[in-house]
Amino acid sequence: xxxxxxxxxxxxxxxxxxxxxxxxxxxxxxxxxxxxxxxxxxxxxxxxxxxxxxxxxxxxxxxxxxxxxxxxxxxxxxxxx
Amino acid sequence: xxxxxxxxxxxxxxxxxxxxxxxxxxxxxxxxxxxxxxxxxxxxxxxxxxxxxxxxxxxxxxxxxxxxxxxxxxxxxxxxxxxxxxxxxxxxxxxxxxxxxxxxxxxxxx
Numbered sequence: 001x002x003x004x005x006x007x008x009x010x011x012x013x014x015x016x017x018x019x020x021x022x023x024x025x026x027x028x029x030x031x032x033x034x035x036x037x038x039x040x041x042x043x044x045x046x047x048x049x050x051x052x053x054x055x056x057x058x059x060x061x062x063x064x065x066x067x068x069x070x071x072x073x074x075x076x077x078x079x080x081x
Numbered sequence: 082x083x084x085x086x087x088x089x090x091x092x093x094x095x096x097x098x099x100x101x102x103x104x105x106x107x108x109x110x111x112x113x114x115x116x117x118x119x120x121x122x123x124x125x126x127x128x129x130x131x132x133x134x135x136x137x138x139x140x141x142x143x144x145x146x147x148x149x150x151x152x153x154x155x156x157x158x159x160x161x162x163x164x165x166x167x168x169x170x171x172x173x174x175x176x177x178x179x180x181x182x183x184x185x186x187x188x189x190x191x
Binding site for chain 2: 047048051052055060062063064068070071072
């Protein structure tokens with residue numbers, strides 16, 4: 001099973017409306033993605049919390065339909081590391 | 082998750098200062114993300130216990146619920162969940178991983 005890029009993007013967007021999302025399909029197989037997500041919702045949260053917010057927005061698909069999504073989260077107006 | 086699985090996971094985390102739940106073993110990883118984290122620990126010459134989730138289906142599913150984290154690998158340092166591959170990699174690159182080992186008094190290569 002796989003997920004398409006738009007589907008991932010819209011699910012994240014639904015949970016984090018101000019998110020700037022940059023997703024890439026790494027292998028072109030609809031199964032290995034890499035995403036950089038910038039949102040003010042991350043401000044003041046730990047990396048674990050930030051990544052959990054993304055996983056939660058994907059409603060259980062992560063680790064199931066979606067095999068691999070490499071995540072990089074950034075705070076909006078926060079430090080850009 | 083049954084009680085036995087929970088105790089098995091807790092026992093691993095409690096008795097090993099650095100504990101990595103991964104797919105395969107450090108010498109024969111069966112997933113690129115697991116390999117990446119194992120390699121970062123090897124580069125820092127950190128002693129760690131690895132738990133191969135592929136050899137126990139209960140642990141494989143249990144660890145996701147235990148950490149409330151949907152993917153493997155998962156790194157624990159002194160009973161604290163550090164993160165998965167992305168977070169550990171970021172911490173490795175920006176020096177935070179060394180700082181964590183320093184703060185937690187774990188031996189690593191400086």
